[in-house]
Amino acid sequence: MTFKPAKWPRRLRSQEWYEGSSRDVIYHRGWMKNQGWPHDMFDGRPIIGILNTWSDLTPCNGHLRELAEKVKAGIYEAGGFPVEVPVFSASENTFRPTAMMFRNLAALATEEAIRGQPMDGCVLLVGCDKTTPSLLMAAASCDLPSIVLSGGPMLNGYFRGERVGSGTHLWKFSEAVKAGEMTQDDFLEAEASMSRSTGTCNTMGTASTMASLSEALGMALSGNAAIPAVDSRRRVMAQMTGRRIVQMVKDDLKPSDIMTKPAFENAIRTNAAIGGSTNAVVHLLAIAGRVGVDVTLDDWDRCGRDVPTIVNLMPSGKYLMEEFYYAGGLPVVLRRLGEADKLHKDALTVSGGPIWDEVAQVQNHNEDVILPADKALAQSGGIVVLRGNLAPNGAVLKPSAASPHLMRHRGRAVVFEDIDDYKARINDDTLDIDETCVMVLKNCGPKGYPGMAEVGNMGLPPKVLRKGITDMIRISDARMSGTAYGTVILHTSPEAAAGGPLAVIQSGDIIEVDVDERRLHVDISDADMSARLAAWHPAHVRPDSGYAWLHQQHVEGADTGADLDFLKGCRGAAVGKDSH
Template identity: 75%
Template sequence: MTFTKAPWPRRLRSAEWYGGSSRDNIYHRSWMKNQGLPADLFDGRPVIGICNTWSELTPCNAHLRDLAERVKRGVYEAGGLPLEFPVFSPGESSLRPTAMMYRNLCAMDVEEALRANPLDGVVLMAGCDKTTPALMMGACSVDMPAIVVSGGPMLNGKWRGGDVGSGTALWQMSEAVKSGELTRADFLEAEQAMSRSPGSCNTMGTASTMASMAEVLGLALPGNAAIPAVDSRRRAIAQFAGRRIVDMVKDDLKPSDILTRTAFENAIRTVGAIGGSTNAVIHLLAIAGRIGVPLTLDDWDRVGRDIPTIVNLMPAGQYLMEEFFYAGGLPVVLKALLDAGRLDGGALTVSGMTMAETLDGVTNWNPDVIRPLDQPLTPEGGIAVLRGNLAPAGAVIKPSAASPHLMRHRGRAVVFADIDDYKARINDPDLDIDETCVMVLQNCGPRGYPGMAEVGNMGLPPKMLKKGIKDMVRISDARMSGTAYGTVVLHTAPEAAVGGPLAIVRDGDMIELDVAARRLHLDVPDDEIAARLAGWEPAVAPPASGYARLFHQHVQGADTGADFDFLIGGRGRAVGKDSH
């Protein structure tokens, strides 16, 4: 039985596989029909890929199978054929040595799946920290119509009458146990209350930051970022996305049409306004590199330097993602920036409307959660980019998560050669350290760890915590979880493992941090620094084989996005020759 419908307005990419009566066309269609697909689904309608990072090993994304079904409904309603496929799912909470090591692998998986299969458009199902940038990176490299559907944050954690923020509470409670303020039994009891629904972190961590980036960049429908994972409206927006991608294919609306320089500058300003994760720096640089938009570390400071943080969410503030959604979510933030002339409303979005058009009629329902621009949580939020002889290629710090009294500081270095050295010595009561010291962690960058783990927010020595010290200056070439906090200098580049100046810092060296002046200085004579660098030898041996070897050989520095050198720039929507 077949049905007729109006022909599609133009020849589709999938027609190279399914559109015709040749032996090869019949081969492709006949195998697909073993799934019970009716013949008229191959009558020239668009084939929409549902690129799913669902995995039970990735708790943030374990509910994406249900959302994918909602997307399929929308695709069918709009006259398309949805076909779901899995890609590598780098889960933040379990992967070793770090999920960041596998972001590029996931992006490669996405790109090759899109390039090799008969797809006209794709819905990107993401949630956990690295899955969102990885899917966007892969889709940008192919540049076919694409839309992001996020899994959404968990409900608020609840413990002893208060809210528990995923990640942030973990760091806080862990320190409290070390200082004796909290018992181990209390900590274990709180564990049961931290993650009480499907979804990603309920703080403004990396997952929520990157969901917000997908929305402000224009690759997700308005409101996508903040809807809780278990809210029925999350399912509805997934279905809307399924409908919308079909129209995007009809209009040939591609990432390259949306991800302009303007879109990235809007995103940088938004990171400051929401108090977003420092991880956004690396991911946006990588996404820009894939789509061919010139974006540098200095753009972060130039564009976002004076943006106030107005979202009062942990780790910088008080509330969690549930309250953010109930207050109106990201559109409220974008509207505030737009009205103040800090956002370009002409940027195009996947909705087919400009950013300004999507924000018409937006209302702030809770000014304590999303504050007015003239009553910010932090007057200058965003990401501060530091430079100096300790970070010639740059380093970053998140002012909204740091202690004001440490934003200008001079202290004696206490150096840890790597994360194992840190773990071996940090609890030693005889460690020569006080609250004025600067903790320095080496060899934890992209090549050094390998993968650049989230170990930059080193826990303080117990001897300091017991004195009531809650924060110290910490410097590394590593990353920090978006849920973490503190006066932590990250992404120091060049990293120690490639011979950056961080590698030659020694115990007792004096280090100066001046965030206002954007300065990070090793107070050692130039000739002494040169001599140390001349005598430097790598402390990290390259992996012998496998993906780790590929990663070590080709990963770039944090200052350019830590992507692989051979993946920069798009490669177009090529259709390979049929091998049958």
């Protein structure tokens, strides 16, 4: 793709606020000067909003204020005017009922912060899972020059000589406690080893996945995804990002120029190669919907089907993000994809040039971390999209985290009506379940939970764990943490709370899963299914006010990104009328 930079100098958006000597301009400019800005800061230089998702209650992003200072230095060096703007920060580990419920609110709030204020370009300062997609969604809606800077992953954890992956080992240790293989005291001792520095999860969870996909989309500088949060090179990346956004504004290089259909296909294939999170599905679909690019679940299945998973990281493999960075990081993966003819090499990036120019000469420094294709963790590593009478609009599964022996299976359904029902019954040894059964969880989708929580990777019943069984097929309309693993079928659409077929599945029904055939089927007749659906009625009372009401009234299904219906499409960042 050839990009033609805009002519410079040109009139900037911020000059609508700050250029001239009218009363309104003096009002805007004069108040800014109470912070000590010299008059020549308003001489037409690009004003760059550093959209900072720092919060003390978002621990993954706790270091972003310091990182913002390096971004400012780069902006100053390039002749820009940096302004740091705090934006909504949806923390994965503190927000209830689930951070996903607030992704769309964060995107909406950030979009209006951009649109309503004098910014010419934006640095999206992100880290924790939902902060990256929410800010990319906002940037796509406004279409001002924008660039992603990730906060980076935390350092490796270690417990008694074992490498500990944040999140992944939480699930592993928890199951070990239930199976009687680990004491509660040991579990508490291990807690201190899980998060031993600032930064996001050190596994290929959703945060690292979305950092990687931002780079694959072309929305971040090459190498951004994997640098550890506390590595000095993360601060260098921040300063270089600050420099680059100023030139992007001068060139008028916008998200719509970068996030094209080929760019999304690059990101989907990258997700397969890195063993990325299933959460990336709903996030990329939502981002594409905002920028106005037609991306569907079928694109996920088509693009990822023949891409091997070559990044040997937890939860699919054995290493962590530190080793990934030292091995060469995402640029090595992109080069591998290009050499296999699975990369659109001319896709534009924030650099102003094609993605292949960024990665063609990089080297792999550890082939046990970034594997040769013939030693891949999974030869078909892409997200699988299953369909059938149980999921007419689709459901997803991550093969690299699943058990091969369960890729084709028939089993008796054991149904949990919602997460409370699951919690009340799962530890009861009288529960009629064994390892051949299929666990089914309802009412945990975008409308049902509400917000589509990460509860799809249901822990197995202790009576099964004590047999040494570590995996069973689990089906739900929920999500799964990117740090989790198992043969878990997610995002079943339409969801139960919207009256999808999942709503009427009963314990004892026989469910068939055939991953190779992309089939998810319940063995009941069409007539029986129709009768059950006709008799169905919503089980949950919907809120009558507040954001929860707005969310449930307008949220779309997981198969299209679970965005709010009235936010789809690029609406631009036109300067509104001055009210003063």
